[in-house]
Amino acid sequence: xxxxxxxxxxxARHAVPYSHRQKMKIGLFTEFSYxxxxxxQTYAEVLEQIAVADELGYDFFSTTEGYGKDLFSCSPFPxxxxxxxxxxxxxxxxxxxxxxxxxxxxxxxxxxxAAADLLTNGRIMVGIGRGHPWVLNRVGVSPAxxxxxxxxxxxxxxxxxKSNYIEHLEGNFWQIKDFKLSPPPVQEPHPPIYTAAATTxxxxxxxxxxxxxxxxxxxxxxxxxxxxxxxxxxRENLPAGRSSDVVLGIHLxxxxxxxxxxxxxxxxxxxxxxxxxxxSQSRPNLTGVxxxxxxxxxxxxxxxxxxxxEKARAAVAAEGSDIMAVWGTPDDCIEKIxxxxxxxxxxxxxxxxxxxxxxxxxxxxSMQVFAEEVMPLIRGW
Numbered sequence: 001x002x003x004x005x006x007x008x009x010x011x012a013r014h015a016v017p018y019s020h021r022q023k024m025k026i027g028l029f030t031e032f033s034y035x036x037x038x039x040x041q042t043y044a045e046v047l048e049q050i051a052v053a054d055e056l057g058y059d060f061f062s063t064t065e066g067y068g069k070d071l072f073s074c075s076p077f078p079x080x081x082x083x084x085x086x087x088x089x090x091x092x093x094x095x096x097x098x099x100x101x102x103x104x105x106x107x108x109x110x111x112x113x114a115a116a117d118l119l120t121n122g123r124i125m126v127g128i129g130r131g132h133p134w135v136l137n138r139v140g141v142s143p144a145x146x147x148x149x150x151x152x153x154x155x156x157x158x159x160x161x162k163s164n165y166i167e168h169l170e171g172n173f174w175q176i177k178d179f180k181l182s183p184p185p186v187q188e189p190h191p192p193i194y195t196a197a198a199t200t201x202x203x204x205x206x207x208x209x210x211x212x213x214x215x216x217x218x219x220x221x222x223x224x225x226x227x228x229x230x231x232x233x234x235r236e237n238l239p240a241g242r243s244s245d246v247v248l249g250i251h252l253x254x255x256x257x258x259x260x261x262x263x264x265x266x267x268x269x270x271x272x273x274x275x276x277x278x279x280s281q282s283r284p285n286l287t288g289v290x291x292x293x294x295x296x297x298x299x300x301x302x303x304x305x306x307x308x309x310e311k312a313r314a315a316v317a318a319e320g321s322d323i324m325a326v327w328g329t330p331d332d333c334i335e336k337i338x339x340x341x342x343x344x345x346x347x348x349x350x351x352x353x354x355x356x357x358x359x360x361x362x363x364x365x366s367m368q369v370f371a372e373e374v375m376p377l378i379r380g381w
Contacts, residue, residue, distance in 0.1 A: 024341070024378055025348040027060035028053050028367065029097060029219065029249055032075040033275050035357050039074045045360045047085055052364055054089035056371035060125060061085075062097035062350060068138050072275045079116040079124070086120040093123040095247070097215060097350075098196045100131025102141050102149035106156035107176045114161075114185040122186030127215050127247075128154055129196035130203070149173050151206060154193070158210075161190035194247060197230050198222060204230040208237025213245035216344075218324035219352035221251075221273060221302030224340075225322060231344050248346035251325040252353055253362075254333045254370050262313065264362055265327030270312040271356025273303040330373035337378060349378070 030049065034042040050061045063081065066073035075081065082094035094116075099109070117124040130150045133143035141149070152171045159169060160176065163184045169176040185191055195207035196215045199222060207214045214234045218227045227248075235244050253265030306312045306323070316325050326336045337349070351370065354363040 022347070024346075024381065025059040026375055026378065027058055027062060027093075027095065027247075027348065027350050028354070029062040029217075029350045029352045030354040031272060031352075032063050032066075032073040033071060033272060033356060034074055035071050035271060035275055042074060043081075045354075046081070047088070048360070049354055049363065049367070050085040050092065051088045052367060054092040056367060057375065058092060058367075058371065059348070060093040060095050060350075061089075062095035062125075062127065064097055065099050066132070067103075067135050071278065072272075079112055082124065083116055083119045086123065093125055094120060095125040095127050095194070095215075095350075097127040097194075097217075098129035098131070099127065100135060101128045101153040101157075102131055102136060102146045103139060104153065105174055106153050107160050107174075107179050107181075109153075110157050110160035110181055110190075113191060114181055114183055117185040117187055117191050118183050122191075124185075124187070124191040125194065126191050127194045127196060128157075129215075145173070147202065154195070154210065158190070158193070161185070163189075192245070194245070197234065199226065199230075201230065201233050204233040205237050208234040209239070211239045211242040213247060213347075215247045215249070215350075216346075217249045218340075219249040219251040219269075219350075219355070221269070221306050221323055221325075223302070223322050224324055224343075227324065228344055231346075244345075244347060246344065246346040247348040247350050248340065248344055249324075249350040249352060250337070250340060251327075251355070252333065252351040252370070253327045253358075253366050254330055254374060255366065256329060256369065258329050258332060261329065261332075261366075262327045263309070264358060264366070265325060266309040266312040266316070268353070268355045268358035269325055270306055270309045271358070273306040273312070273356075274308070275356060276303050277307055330369065333370070333374050334377055337374070338381075341378075341381070 030046060053061055063075050063078050064073055065075055065078050067076050078096045113124060113126055130146040136143050136146060152173055156171055156174060156176060160181050163181045165180045166176050192213060194213035194215045197203035197207055198217050216227050216231060231246055251269050253261050253268060255261035305315050316323050321339055326333050353366050
């Protein structure tokens, strides 16, 4: 079965009428990796990407949070990055994708988010997750407690966001006493909250039960069937009356020449996967098992089969849409994105273009071609 026919066949099977959807929000994500360049250069490039994205009409920009020396990210303070970016980019919204909830006292985090929301004039979107186990270990937080800390933290965070006076609120990990949020956020009752669910059903179930949004990082090479299953699980657990708000991440590279797009896409995705693998292999053993993705088999298997350009090209060609990598001409990308939108029905689409060792000029060019030749059609569906 050929690549194009496979997409068309499966897409038709899961078609959902576009006329029934609200306007699709489209944003960008970067892991903030910096192989082959300095942290200083990386910050300058990301700030430029945000400014260009704002000019091109993208709806939001997202990056992650991490602490300590890791090639895959040098972003310990995404809220600070966004406050700086907002001085030049006056329209685009900012998603923290993700903040590691187990590392943060809920009252302090609520205060930082509220201040950033004020300084960006109400443009913060809050992505929260459990975080990477090796980062938790670096600051003395047990990964075994990450789920309990995450669930308690997000509940206390929402209490703090109510801006009511809290005389005494006690959890197993944190206490809040004599506290009233100041400044309050611009967005009422608070900036939108999204929970990340990369591979585990429990995260998707929790995201649904608390009634907030869901971030699905399909750009990591996580199989499409798993991403779709987690999205279904999230929606099945939403409280009555709560609307779905899924941010679907995919890896993307678009160019007017198909071979150029596939070559650059394979380079970007494979070098990002290689960064994750090399980081995990060099990381000290702190918990009795090699840290990183040892317990996340879907992620680790994806990284291993995508870690060179040749492997990435072969895997995407062989597995089709199961690897959520959209590379090609504008028409190719429209066809492939249509499949994912039909099958998963996301409310927002998040494109990972700037990744791995892809050069800044190629990332910016792909952003421009997508905005000019793909985005208008997608928004019109």
